[in-house]
Amino acid sequence: MEKDWWKKSVVYQVYPQSFKDTTGSGMGDIKGIIEKLPYLADLGIDVIWLNPIYQSPLVDNGYDISDYFKINPEYGTMDDFKSLLEKAHFLGIKIIMDLVVNHTSDQHEWFKKSCESRDNEYSDFYIWKDPKEDGSAPTNWGSTFGGPAWEYVESRGQYYLHLFAKEQPDLNWEKPKVREAIYDMMKFWFELGIDGFRMDVISLISKRQDWPDAPEDAVYTKSYYIGASNGPRVHEFLHEMNQEVLSKYNTMTVGETANTNSDQAILYTDPEREELDMVFHFDHMHLDYGPYGKFSDIRFKMSDLRDVLTEWQCKLEGRGWNSLYWSNHDQPRAVTRFGNDTNYRVESAKMLGTLLHMMKGTPYIYQGEELGMRNVRFTSFDQYKDIETYGVKKEFEEKQLAEEYIKESIFLKSRDNARTPMPWNGSEMSGFGFTTGTPWIDFSPDNVWINVENCFADKNSVYYHYKELIRLRKELPVVVDGTYELINQTDSDVYGYIRILAKQKLVVICSFAENKVNYTLPIELKRSSAKLLLSNYHDTKKELDDLELRPYEAVIYLIEE
Template sequence: MSKEQPLEKDWWKKSVVYQIYPQSFKDTTGSGKGDLNGIIEKLPYLADLGIDVIWLNPIYQSPLVDNGYDIADYYQINPDYGTMDDFKRLLEEAHRLGIKIIMDLVVNHTSDQHEWFKQSCQSRDNEYADFYIWKDPKEDGSAPTNWGSTFGGPAWEYVESRGQYYLHLFAKEQPDLNWENPNVRQAIYEMMKFWFELGIDGFRMDVISLISKRQDWPDAPEDAVYTKSYYVGASNGPRVHEFLHEMNREVLSKYNIMTVGETANTNSDQAILYTDPAREELNMVFHFDHMHLDYGPFGKFSDIRFKMSDLRDVLTEWQNKLENRGWNSLYWSNHDQPRAVTRFGNDTKYRVESAKMLGTLLHMMKGTPYVYQGEELGMRNVRFTSFDQYRDIETLGVKKEFEEKGLPESYIKESIFLKSRDNARTPMPWNGDEQSGFGFTTGTPWIDFSPDHAEINVESCLADQNSVFYHYKELIRLRKMFPVVVDGKYELINPTDSDVYGYTRTLGKQKLVVICSFAEYKVNYKLPAPLKNQSGKLLLSNYQDTKKELGDLELRPYEAVIYLIDES
């Protein structure tokens, strides 16, 4: 979408993004995998929800070792999902409904089946020899550094034909590109232009904070978490901002599009470097500070529960730090994270209430909200009965690692149930009929259905006016109706409350008061003194009989309320 089109410059600030994991969204062929035509079929559902942008996980040609994040050809659509004509039709139909499409840009690494890598393996002096990161062995023949990879095992793989190791921060089938080589960067920029000229509206940039590596190749400290030990030399590297500014100059600035970078191991100060408009890099980033609140000794795979006070501190820090200096992305879950209602809410007795509360808390903040498919239904983690049901490369690697460490089977099962990426990847349930494949497929699904689908599905949510779906729809409507939701300044109003997270958003003479209980019991909430004398009207609650006037409240389990004070 070129900048000449009559489209507001910062349109993404007012947008709500819906993330689609294509493999699990809707299958129209009976293959058991979702496809592009399935997404086209369900566009009216998304339009009804009110979203503005679809983010598609990778749909490029891939051997699917890491479900598409191992790209073999950036210019081809994976036949599992359809054809280029199908994709063009998806663009056309989405745009007709006022929905934009952003794609996943995976340029830290490629598949080992990519032609560039095949050529690079053959010799040290051909055109593609330096497209990847190759290093000689140490004198004893061992790897150049002690780094581990995200999916387990060392981050270096030896190739006999070159007598060298190549770097892979993820699976060994995902060799890292050498961004120090200007020819690599230009090849990437040309590919990006191809998709923009086709009509896409932006990119989500996979692990973009890892593209620049320290050229002194330091070893990681002995106490580093092995699967993230490469951070010492690959996270927020010395040239990452130079590379992104160059990308902006060469490509991004020429189109009126949105960009969001996935930036693991990036704090709020570093985020400003990526997102300050004056620096001309990215529009926003995905940070992970709130995702790390329940980490344990082995990192992500733990059985620890987050503390609400920690969550409040993290979200408030990011709201305050980026005020007028950057832009926040707002998310609870995605294809790499477990389901939000299990992680941050109550997925049993108060599943619906807590799902609505979490949506309220996030969508009223300053930033661009992201809804992961099924989140608007209140989908929860799936408790598979057998390890054989898991498909995720990370989960299978962790299971093996934990077994080798001799950890109790009960801990392995529970930590995988709580944190496996497969929790987010079970098929989207369009109805509650198992005989019809829950409306997802007429074939055998690539990953097992969640046993919850009979209860939690689109059809039942659409039939229930009090469902999570309609609450999300109303949150999105409020964002479009009130400029204070987009532009209002955030202020925390109860920094020491042990159960309740409250904040205001202020723009001119309008103020939103957002109060969310994380308690599974009733609590008294006293309105802060400065707000007591102001007249506020209820905009939205996740209970049917919340009092209409702003004041002290007796909050029920996971109750969430939004009041509007309007002095204009």
């Protein structure tokens, strides 16, 4: 198996508790993933990324791990997981797991022992600090889910740091024995046969040891960035991880690196530095942020999106590798956020897929994206389950923001948009093919018409378009290896680019307009001999010339000299 196999791969993210339930518990499970492996093989994906399936109290849906070596019984057993590995590998599908090592659950044995005293084996596994003279927290940092980032523990007379929920204490990466324990755990899973890791908030593992206060104008829930984002030893730690673990296996790694720009990304992903293969950046996710951060009712500008994606394509060329994504378990549905989820749901979902999958990098599909699933408009706030959403609602109410603004920003940005169960059919009586029980989170009312069964029956569905995009990536080396070049960079409605490899040029043109627009192609690209490879409309003209683009039209042409 070649070393850089992940460059040619398409990754499909499975959110286990919402994918397929085989027991009637209302939560998806490992056997459900096994059952649906043929579906994923048919789509053509190469890698499954599993959100955490470890033992956990599920305060943050599995990102609070209480035992790294055990499977959460709600998902199944270790034997179930071994069976998943075996059956996926038989189909040529690799499995990567979530590595959550910035923090653990407060139910982890390490933390329980760390709380007991200041002088036992685990006392410095976490970040403990004395109170200030007045008894207050060591810094003014807020946590991601609201409230301060420090929690006081009476038994030690100290505060511990938690950048996320108070049930998620941060590990102390400054201590070699903590890192060794993490590396041993990683080896355990590699020896079991997994193919890599997606590394949760990995850019936060190194903290500044001078513990600075955040500026008063910082967004409170991200104010810890000043002392925890891209910290002083993060690259040292990741290089050590690479030497101790990753270099010993033919693996794939992708780091979640919030607050990381394209120059910093090169430090993480340059092969010569021996750290990670690629990172998830957030620059395009920030384009619709408002004064209170992520939860806003602002719409992105296409020109900003084009600038950001082009910057990352060009900056990393020859030096690093891009991960390509529109959505995941932490983000709302792509077609609602970046497309038109009403009149042009299918067309804009296909357009977004086209734009992303023809770029240089490894594409990530989040479950349901290939169906064109939309954000879900719950009728009652009680239907939301996400800890972040509840924290934001509380914060916004304390700020006395308008009720309509709170409701709309939560509809647009809640993580629960991505977490409603996968709809395998359109029958509510059968639990939409997801469960025979009561689902852990309510179904989307869209399931009646947006579901796998309907997509299979419609040859013009988003599903078949994604299947074609994956096929093109596998068949055309220019998609994997070609350089990227922007065209018509000032167009206000249309994002066009070319990929170039040897004597091949791939021309990709995507309209973000809700009306017909004229698009003037650079004269050097006009070819009657160009081949139309794919469009999201059935009657796009074959020759490559100036185009009259319909709403959200997307076309791919191949020029061979």
